[in-house]
């Protein structure tokens with residue numbers, strides 16, 4: 025699995041550094057074909073409308089030719105016939121307008137709904153990816169996938185498919201009409217086709233490079249901004265603003281330059297095409313004009329010809345430009361599908377144990393557990409730990425000792441390398457994820473709040489949990505006082521990450537969130553680390569209440585938080601080096617005792633306490 029992710033990352037890198045790498049068109053269209061089939065009626069309607077619109081448009085010059093040659097030049101003074109022709113002309117342009125409109129609408133409708141379902145599938149898929157995936161892929165690049173890659177797919181429908189049908193058919197129709205009018209003159213015009221093709225191909229690869237460069241630089245800029253925004257507090261704490269500003273400026277400049285280059289290339293290409301167009305017209309005026317003067321060609325035919333040749337170049341130009349969009353859509357589709365290809369590493373077994381959540385008592389067994397991230401050094405080494413139902417266990421240890429990793433394994437964010445973890449005898453790998461995550465409730469240091477009301481945040485938008493249950497949970501841990509002080513009480517809207525609330529308030533809300541789900545096992549990972557002493561006390565009291573009747577694991581910096589635990593574990597370098605009650609550990613005169621003495625000496629300075637264990 026890790027290998028697959030690695031490969032995928034290599035692909036990513038290849039995308040960035042070798043933009044010319046050939047995209048796989050075949051597989052791209054195969055990927056989309058299922059979606060297209062779903063909307064085949066709409067697409068059929070689109071093609072029909074396109075045919076009608078093009079026919080109506082291209083018959084217009086032909087009609088003028090008839091008016092000129094059969095009416096004006098024939099000298100019948102046939103006013104009625106002329107009027108009829110004008111009427112038909114108007115009808116044609118109206119239907120061309122109407123069917124172009126329909127054609128666009130149908131395509132938009134199909135394209136948008138396909139993109140919407142791809143976006144939804146992508147989001148759902150990302151939400152199921154293993155934690156190890158997020159360790160490796162920066163969130164900025166995921167944001168790019170969901171936003172700009174799906175946008176590129178959108179453009180594929182709105183531009184590439186549209187142009188391929190509309191402009192492709194237009195070209196074919198024009199050629200047919202021109203041959204119908206005068207085969208010889210048409211052949212003269214076709215002499216220019218190799219020249220057009222030559223120029224288009226020459227420009228194409230150049231334009232592709234400039235285009236890719238602009239996209240690559242944009243994606244770098246976007247992920248830079250996204251990562252900066254999410255790490256803003258770090259930047260400010262470490263006074264990195266100037267450095268980040270500089271980096272931003274560099275990326276921004278690079279993107280700017282790439283854009284200017286792209287636009288310049290486009291302009292040169294377009295003008296070249298225009299010149300070619302004018303050369304073609306000059307040729308026709310010369311050859312055709314000579315024939316008209318020699319009475320070998322009717323004037324109306326010459327008129328129609330000039331009009332068609334004008335119309336001939338525009339579609340070629342548009343189609344060539346679609347090449348860029350096709351390229352970026354292909355890259356985007358490949359990238360999106362390569363994400364789809366990543367299987368959720370941690371998936372329910374087909375025959376997962378169905379446990380009755382209420383029947384779980386909360387016994388935890390770690391047997392010979394070893395674990396490391398990716399292929400790295402083990403961070404948990406041959407660890408054995410047995411926790412009784414209802415036991416309150418405190419865990420202390422230096423930063424990096426492996427405390428959080430231990431918890432991640434219990435929650436099965438990762439799978440163990442060796443050994444097993446069992447809850448009431450069920451291996452966590454045999455439990456369904458949804459059961460496991462309701463049995464084990466985890467409160468972390470940085471609780472995440474969603475944009476929504478306090479109420480919704482506590483019950484995690486689960487309408488099956490009543491308002492009363494939420495109120496009860498909040499009262500139970502003493503959060504109600506704080507919440508009732510808020511502007512709209514439980515209906516106060518919180519912004520993302522709960523800005524506007526203090527760390528303690530957020531922590532209390534997340535605590536209540538865990539409680540409404542009534543987990544049998546409750547884990548607090550440094551949940552009290554950032555709190556002021558008043559809030560810590562609130563949590564402390566709440567902890568005392570909620571730990572009754574459930575197995576509780578508390579990882580804490582401050583020894584005061586865990587002093588009353590049934591058992592305290594001291595962890596160092598992925599192993600449990602001491603365990604016992606507060607008193608037993610003091611009597612043992614080991615790490616814990618030293619830690620405690622330091623904490624006493626320098627109250628609150630957990631850093632010194634950490635140093636003591638090292």
Ligand SMILES: Nc1ncnc2c1ncn2[C@@H]1O[C@H](COP(=O)(O)OP(=O)(O)O)[C@@H](O)[C@H]1O
Nearest residue numbers: 159397403421422423424425426427428429430
């Ligand atoms: N997502 C991760 N990817 C790679 N290494 C990690 C990851 N999380 C933690 N580690 C490493 O694992 C070790 C244990 O970390 P952790 O369990 O977070 O310790 P603690 O919670 O005790 O501070 C550390 O060396 C840390 O650098």
Ligand SMILES: [Mg+2]
Nearest residue numbers: 427428429550
């Ligand atoms: Mg930790």
